[in-house]
Amino acid sequence: MKYFILFGPPGAGKGTQASSMAAEYNLCHLSTGELLRKEIAAGSELGLKAKSLIDAGALVPDEIVEGMIESAFRTTTGVSGFLLDGFPRTTAQAAALDSMLAKSGEEVTAVVSIMIPDSMIKERIRHRAAIEGRADDASDETIDNRIRTYHDKTEPLVGYYREKGKYHEIDGTGTIEEVRAKIFSLMGKL
Ligand code: AP5
Ligand code: MG
DSSP states (O other): OEEEEEEOSTTSSHHHHHHHHHHHHTEEEEEHHHHHHHHHHHTOHHHHHHHHHHHTTOOOOHHHHHHHHHHHHHHOOSOSEEEEESOOOSHHHHHHHHHHHHTTTOOOOEEEEEEOOHHHHHHHHHHHHHHHOOGGGSOHHHHHHHHHHIIIIITHHHHHHHHTTOEEEEEOOSOHHHHHHHHHHHHTTO
16 A cells, blocks of 8 residues: 655645545545544534634644544555545654554655745635635634644654655645646656
8 A cells, every 4th residue: 555645834735636646546535634624514522622723723632633544544445545635744643653554564655745935825725715614714813823833843744754765845836737747747756
């Protein structure tokens, strides 16, 4: 099985690019953000726990997302691998992923990172707010917190995966089609 991590700051275009990547390479797209939003919409206990943290632009506890990922790995069949979007997001989650995969003698295949500057994050998220109505896109304070959380807790993963020789970065500032072409050209070499 292949385990690709689709990495990048909020609004970089992970969700936008994931579906064509998943279709092209027969991967199961797993977005922890989307899974959490489904739990919130369903009014589950897990959703209730996650809601206030997500609305504040903070991360939900590592154990919650690790559990969601592990259960998806266990129950998904008929794919060549997984495309992890928004996970891992802390070095603890990255270590947990490594040990989950090591149990079956597997490892992360590669990290595909879509990079955009902070100024563009706000522009992209403001644009999406008008279309999708995500609660965590609604206020500047929440967006600023997500950007801060990304730099503090998630960006250290760049070094984590670079050291393992698994980190590949794409310039995410072009059009959706330009970014997709760059991703496909990279994926073809991985
Ligand atoms: P999550 O859902 O993962 O949100 P995020 O990381 O903030 O990323 P986004 O979904 O905002 O951005 P994206 O890169 O998918 O951009 P998109 O393609 O939509 O997480 C939400 C929350 O859940 C977190 O804050 C946290 O609380 C919690 N959570 C999730 N995972 C967790 C974890 N592992 N641990 C702990 N907590 C976790 O694009 C954005 C917009 O830009 C769209 O409108 C799109 O059309 C547009 N766009 C995309 N590409 C382009 C382009 N090239 N040119 C122009 N416009 C573009
Ligand atoms: Mg997304």
